[in-house]
Amino acid sequence: MPQTTASKIAASDLTVVFGSPERQVTALDRVNLSVADNEFVCVMGPSGCGKTTLLNLFAGHLAASSGSLTVNGAPVAGPGADRAVVFQDNAVFPWMTVEDNVAYSLRMRGRPNAEVRDTVDHYLARVGLTDFRKAWPNQLSGGMRKRVEIARCYAANPEVLLMDEPYGALDIMTKERLQEELRTMWLEQPKTIFFITHDLEESIFLGDRVILMSPRPGRIAAEYRPQLPARRDMSIKTTPEFVSLAKELREALQAFH
Numbered sequence: 001m002p003q004t005t006a007s008k009i010a011a012s013d014l015t016v017v018f019g020s021p022e023r024q025v026t027a028l029d030r031v032n033l034s035v036a037d038n039e040f041v042c043v044m045g046p047s048g049c050g051k052t053t054l055l056n057l058f059a060g061h062l063a064a065s066s067g068s069l070t071v072n073g074a075p076v077a078g079p080g081a082d083r084a085v086v087f088q089d090n091a092v093f094p095w096m097t098v099e100d101n102v103a104y105s106l107r108m109r110g111r112p113n114a115e116v117r118d119t120v121d122h123y124l125a126r127v128g129l130t131d132f133r134k135a136w137p138n139q140l141s142g143g144m145r146k147r148v149e150i151a152r153c154y155a156a157n158p159e160v161l162l163m164d165e166p167y168g169a170l171d172i173m174t175k176e177r178l179q180e181e182l183r184t185m186w187l188e189q190p191k192t193i194f195f196i197t198h199d200l201e202e203s204i205f206l207g208d209r210v211i212l213m214s215p216r217p218g219r220i221a222a223e224y225r226p227q228l229p230a231r232r233d234m235s236i237k238t239t240p241e242f243v244s245l246a247k248e249l250r251e252a253l254q255a256f257h
Contacts, residue, residue: 042207050218105156
């Protein structure tokens with residue numbers, strides 16, 4: 001399994017408070033979390049529990065009210081090339097073709113044309129979009145646009161991939177196909193992945209660790225480590241191990257209501 005014990009992300013007593021002194025809302029309360037290098041972590045919890053707030057802290061888009069946060073041992077002071085974010089909403093550039101979207105970060109860094117071409121060719125083939133390299137995003141399905149985003153992120157070669165419900169708006173068949181592809185891609189080219197989802201089956205299928213957050217103020221309520229093979233396909237959802245963990249996670253979520 002592509003994982004080491006070295007900590008890639010470390011959060012200590014992270015607290016986030018929104019609002020004015022007269023009306024404050026605590027979104028996160030003293031969150032402590034360590035994500036290992038090349039670990040695939042999925043995060044679940046009720047709406048409003050602070051999942052996306054936590055991801056935005058990791059991305060450097062938001063500063064904590066108190067506590068500390070490091071990536072590779074260095075304090076997070078803002079966004080960086082070591083982290084890439086995939087949101088639920090489409091983020092492909094509509095004015096660029098598929099291949100230009102994938103090449104974007106490489107060209108921004110001034111990489112040689114031959115390297116750009118080889119990298120783009122590799123990732124388009126990897127996500128099954130070679131035949132669509134000249135297509136515009138508005139000519140693609142929602143699932144294909146997500147493939148473009150994944151290819152673009154991997155081409156940028158970040159150390160950390162932050163994903164905020166990236167498949168939430170897709171139909172079940174497309175979602176499951178992309179889940180399988182992402183899990184396989186991660187096994188073949190490991191990265192630290194922090195994946196937010198509302199889908200408990202998705203969290204178990206993708207993650208090597210599932211973190212459950214409590215209702216606001218968000219705290220780490222529980223952690224689960226699915227005892228599943230590293231390589232997975234959808235047939236794993238019928239195994240006793242998967243069904244048992246899904247039942248346990250569902251009961252934990254229902255206890256919040």
